Amino acid sequence: MLKAIVVYLSTSGNTKIMADSITQGILKKHVDAKAVSFYDVKIEDIKSVDAIAVGSSTFYYKMLPPMEKFLDETMANAGVEGKIGASFGSYGWSGEAPLMIAKKMRQLGMNVLDPVLRIQYKPTEKDLNECLRLGMDIAEKVKNP
Numbered sequence: 001m002l003k004a005i006v007v008y009l010s011t012s013g014n015t016k017i018m019a020d021s022i023t024q025g026i027l028k029k030h031v032d033a034k035a036v037s038f039y040d041v042k043i044e045d046i047k048s049v050d051a052i053a054v055g056s057s058t059f060y061y062k063m064l065p066p067m068e069k070f071l072d073e074t075m076a077n078a079g080v081e082g083k084i085g086a087s088f089g090s091y092g093w094s095g096e097a098p099l100m101i102a103k104k105m106r107q108l109g110m111n112v113l114d115p116v117l118r119i120q121y122k123p124t125e126k127d128l129n130e131c132l133r134l135g136m137d138i139a140e141k142v143k144n145p
């Protein structure tokens, strides 16, 4: 049964690479997970899982607007209080988006893992290990909330 979902919004693929690697980390710990583009995510998936990781790159010092709408509407309507949250995203120079996502998740009553994961531009091998590590931390939290 699906236990964790990794939702991403990525313009040129950098945050998507992070999402795929975080998902690999969750699966590595034998917790069922999938990465889903923000455009394809279903509210039923958000409702059914124990953990939700949300990623957006930073544009004009903020998360991408559709992701903000997703958090304010879909996530709020899904009733995510008490669920595990994590946020991540690729950025260029200021990287506000993951911090803003974590703040919104906390406002929705989620238990958000610290710290948020921010990677500059395209993830390197070392960065991907950090993504795997975040995935494994999410899985551990699902197993021992």
Ligand SMILES: Cc1cc2nc3c(=O)[nH]c(=O)nc-3n(C[C@H](O)[C@H](O)[C@H](O)COP(=O)(O)O)c2cc1C
Binding pocket: 009, 010, 011, 012, 013, 014, 015, 016, 056, 057, 058, 059, 060, 061, 062, 090, 091, 092, 093, 094, 095, 096, 120, 121, 122
């Ligand atoms: C028009 C534009 C605006 C951007 N604004 C910011 C910004 O305000 N702060 C920042 O840290 N990076 C900014 N970036 C850099 C992106 O966040 C960075 O390229 C990131 O790797 C894109 O990831 P993605 O492929 O997952 O969308 C901007 C990039 C573009 C093209």
